[in-house]
Amino acid sequence: MRKAIRRENNKRYSQDFYLRHKDKKTEYRKSNKKRDQETRQKHQSKLKEIVISHYSDKSMKCQKCGFSDMRALSLDHIDGGGSKHLKEIKTNLYSWVIKNNFPKMFQVLCMNCQWIKRCENNELYGHISDKMIQKYIEEQIGK
Numbered sequence: 001m002r003k004a005i006r007r008e009n010n011k012r013y014s015q016d017f018y019l020r021h022k023d024k025k026t027e028y029r030k031s032n033k034k035r036d037q038e039t040r041q042k043h044q045s046k047l048k049e050i051v052i053s054h055y056s057d058k059s060m061k062c063q064k065c066g067f068s069d070m071r072a073l074s075l076d077h078i079d080g081g082g083s084k085h086l087k088e089i090k091t092n093l094y095s096w097v098i099k100n101n102f103p104k105m106f107q108v109l110c111m112n113c114q115w116i117k118r119c120e121n122n123e124l125y126g127h128i129s130d131k132m133i134q135k136y137i138e139e140q141i142g143k
């Protein structure tokens with residue numbers, strides 16, 4: 001009998017403790033998540049800096065137009081096929097490049113020059129098949 005009472009008290013205490021600290025716990029998780037995200041972002045931008053620096057001969061500029069804002073610089077697959085390659089490696093491109101000892105298949109381009117290149121090579125909508133476009137159009141007409 002006493003055991004049952006004790007057990008009931010423990011249970012009540014646990015529930016009470018949980019309710020009293022619920023908000024604190026949520027807050028702690030939230031702030032850690034943010035910190036975790038920040039750490040990951042810092043790590044990513046460091047990797048990006050190393051890779052962009054390597055492929056731009058430390059100029060940190062687009063090889064085509066000279067644009068130098070890091071936020072819009074990225075690695076371009078010189079011979080195309082970038083999205084297929086990204087699917088294959090299943091990881092972050094910058095860490096893949098470092099792990100694979102900076103293969104000579106990339107150049108640094110700004111996003112503008114990348115889009116222009118994709119347009120010129122008809123790669124812009126390559127990842128969407130004609131069948132998918134047709135299906136989309138049919139669905140829109142059907143509405």
Ligand SMILES: [Zn+2]
Nearest residue numbers: 062065110113
């Ligand atoms: Zn450019």
